[in-house]
Amino acid sequence: MTDQRSQAEIVRNSLKRRYRKERRFRLYGMLAIFIALASLAILFADIINKGHTGFVKTTITLDVALDSEMMYLDDPTDEDQLSMADFVAPIIAALQEHLPEADSAAEKRELGRLIGTYGASQIRDLLKDNPELLNTTQTFEFLAHDRVSVYVKHADNPRYSIKVSEQQQRWVDELLEKGIIDTSFNDVLFSRGDSREPANAGILGAIVGSLLTMLVTLAIAFPVGIAAAVYLEEFAPQNKITDFIEVNINNLAAVPSIIFGLLGLAVFIGLFGMPRSVPVVGGMVLALMTLPTIIISGRAAIKSVPPSIREAAEGVGASKMQVVLHHVIPLAMPGMLTGSIIGMAQALGETAPLLLIGMVAFIVDVPGGFLDSATVLPVQIYLWASSSEQGFVELASAGIMVLLTFMITMNALAIWLRKRLERRW
Incomplete structure (x- = not known):
């Protein structure tokens, strides 16, 4: 009986220690979440406080x-x-x-x-x-x-x-x-x-430049990224070449964005002689940067389609191409769209690669086409924030608020599409 009581006491003490560790772990998690939310609230409060007068x-x-x-x-x-x-x-x-x-x-x-x-x-x-x-x-x-x-x-x-x-x-x-x-x-x-005088400066040129650049990025990155994801997941043979491609795609997703700017400067401008500071070149550079994200998210969406869908389609005589085009891609499209929108939102906030291809120039006129000199919202904010005049400080904060509004909208759209179009199995 004494041994049984001592063993029970040991078990109870062990359980108490485990429960204490669990409570501490939960407390640490809640503390981390509180610190993150508090930091975010302080950041937004500071931006709004400086930018609302803009x-x-x-x-x-x-x-x-x-x-x-x-x-x-x-x-x-x-x-x-x-x-x-x-x-x-x-x-x-x-x-x-x-x-x-x-x-x-x-x-x-x-x-x-x-x-x-x-x-x-x-x-x-x-x-x-x-x-x-x-x-x-x-x-x-x-x-x-x-x-x-x-x-x-x-x-x-x-x-x-x-x-x-x-x-x-x-x-x-x-x-x-x-x-x-x-x-x-x-x-x-x-x-x-933009203007040299803060009272006359606006962001319409930067907004139009961002829109044109994003259209080029979307036109290149989305079809190429989806096609690459479908090929690698459905058609590519499993050999050393495809393994090498997959590893490099994963590595490219972690490459600093400024490297893509250097690539665009060397290839598109240096080798092909394309003009600097135009949305076409900026969109091509951002498309290269966004492709790995779209490919990885697209492959994940394709993998989430149950094998029974493919087996049922093949069982009624559908070819491999018909299975992919008529069944797999439509079911994986919500995940593909979500990954693409998140990749586009990331590209919208990029500054470093665009600085290297000349989109940091002082642009007064609103661009009228893809080959007109332009700047984008992040670069415009950078230009205003680096100015010594006080009026540009509030304009920079106001520009940040506009940029955050676009990015939050794009991420909310991605969440809505995922909830609206996803299928549960």
Whole structure:
């Protein structure tokens, strides 16, 4: 009896130790999940805190008298006169109507710096397109200078350095009280390309460039990747050559993306002489990078199709090709689509390979085709984040939010397709 009791006590103590270890293991797992979620929440909070003001623009609305004598312009259809005319003077005069104390030459120059550099271009373009508006008064909505915009949006935030003078601050406060200066949704961000001035910079060019690049990537990587997966899984003989190919496909999935950029630079640009900084080359480089992911996920999806499907099809006289095309591929397609979308989402966020093929160039115009110079969202964010101007900091964070929205949407689409189309056996 004593031996039985001692053995029972040993078993109970052993069970207690095992239960304690299990509880500790669960605690460690929960702690790891908590740390990961907390880090993610801090990251998103920081991005949103810095980037939400990027979706807000600061405007100055003025009634501008388009006086021909003030602008030294008699004929708006004359290109020589347009190039020599003074389109800043009427803007300063319109500001003086609300700030009459600014009458010296130095104060007028300070007053003119409240408006962005593209304010004069707005007047010039209007008169060029509508010469009959000369010597009339028109209402303009000008974008405020970047420093003014930073002051309006972040005057109470010590992290931002206010670079407008005290006199300009008083003028801005007065114009804010009168409703001349206002803030609204930044439609410029989604309607223009890049600019040297943050207030006029947009991501439309980068969005279109990303779309064109992804279309090229999809057109190359999806059919080639699916065809390779089907061949390796269904038709390829099991020998040393196919084993070598399979090993290298798995290794390529782990190769740093910058290596594919070097490959694209050497082959597509150096060997074939293709143009730099165009979506076609960028899409081809990203297709090479995405192919291993699509092939691996495609093979996994094909393997998940039960052998009974193949056996039943062969039992009614279907050929090998008919079995694959009519039964295996349709049933494996949900998994193939999921892997392809995840691979495309990974390609959408890549920067390093595109930097090497020249898609880091400063692109103002929105690309109109696959052979036009373009940039992509990650590279645009990189360019803005590396700029020293404070306005570009919030634009970079806003661009990150847009990029994350696209990537989360693509991953959510992959999950939805998998749930919607998958078959349970």
